[in-house]
Amino acid sequence: MSTHINDNAKFAKTVLMPGDPLRAKYIAENFLVDYKLVTDTRGILGYTGKTKDGKEISVMASGMGIPSIGIYSYELYKFYGVENIIRIGTCGGYQKECHVGDVILVTSACSSSNYAYQFDLKGGVLAPCSDFSLLLKAYNNAKDLNLNVHVGPIFSSDVFYDEDPNYYKKFANLGVLGVEMESYGLFINAMRLHKKALCILTVSDTFVNKDEKDLTKEERQEKLNDMFKLALTMGD
Numbered sequence: 001m002s003t004h005i006n007d008n009a010k011f012a013k014t015v016l017m018p019g020d021p022l023r024a025k026y027i028a029e030n031f032l033v034d035y036k037l038v039t040d041t042r043g044i045l046g047y048t049g050k051t052k053d054g055k056e057i058s059v060m061a062s063g064m065g066i067p068s069i070g071i072y073s074y075e076l077y078k079f080y081g082v083e084n085i086i087r088i089g090t091c092g093g094y095q096k097e098c099h100v101g102d103v104i105l106v107t108s109a110c111s112s113s114n115y116a117y118q119f120d121l122k123g124g125v126l127a128p129c130s131d132f133s134l135l136l137k138a139y140n141n142a143k144d145l146n147l148n149v150h151v152g153p154i155f156s157s158d159v160f161y162d163e164d165p166n167y168y169k170k171f172a173n174l175g176v177l178g179v180e181m182e183s184y185g186l187f188i189n190a191m192r193l194h195k196k197a198l199c200i201l202t203v204s205d206t207f208v209n210k211d212e213k214d215l216t217k218e219e220r221q222e223k224l225n226d227m228f229k230l231a232l233t234m235g236d
Ligand code: HPA
Pocket: 090, 091, 092, 157, 159, 160, 179, 180, 181, 204, 205
């Protein structure tokens, strides 16, 4: 069926996608019931099970970067009947109001990636964005869970260790909330295949609040758990 996901893997309509395979395992082991490992090709772990309130859900890693999430999200949508992919990741904060530990619901992604060149848009550009119905549901559920939530655009970078330490300011000055490395590819695959995508991010570090301390390991896990709980409300 596909070369990067186990042939007979069964997925729920909604797949949560952390970058890290061990985070997929952690979510299955701590938040799902009746779950099964359905794929492990290249160590990219995927599980299908139910939330504790009985909703069907899968969780599978995307790996890092647009090419990686580009492959896995395409195959899930195209070959495995998946309708909704919800990326759950971390980002660097670009705005003062986006504190470490806060949640960003991504409306749209700008990027330095050439992923959209394949469509030969002759100078035109896409505006890759989250599905509004998923975004609205996540926003309402985030409010119910009392999360510190921001809603807006992010920058999906192809570069983590940028040669120019001030490059981020170009996007920060334009009101972009933060930086990560995957949403742009996921949103474009949802657009081209007429499926739905959403991206939920926890701010893990900040470019602007210089006196803000990094989270301890425990605080970080607690904040990630808050995001996982929100994502788990998105099952059907
Ligand atoms: N840059 C890119 N991706 C990220 C970052 C960052 O600073 N933090 C979390 N994901």
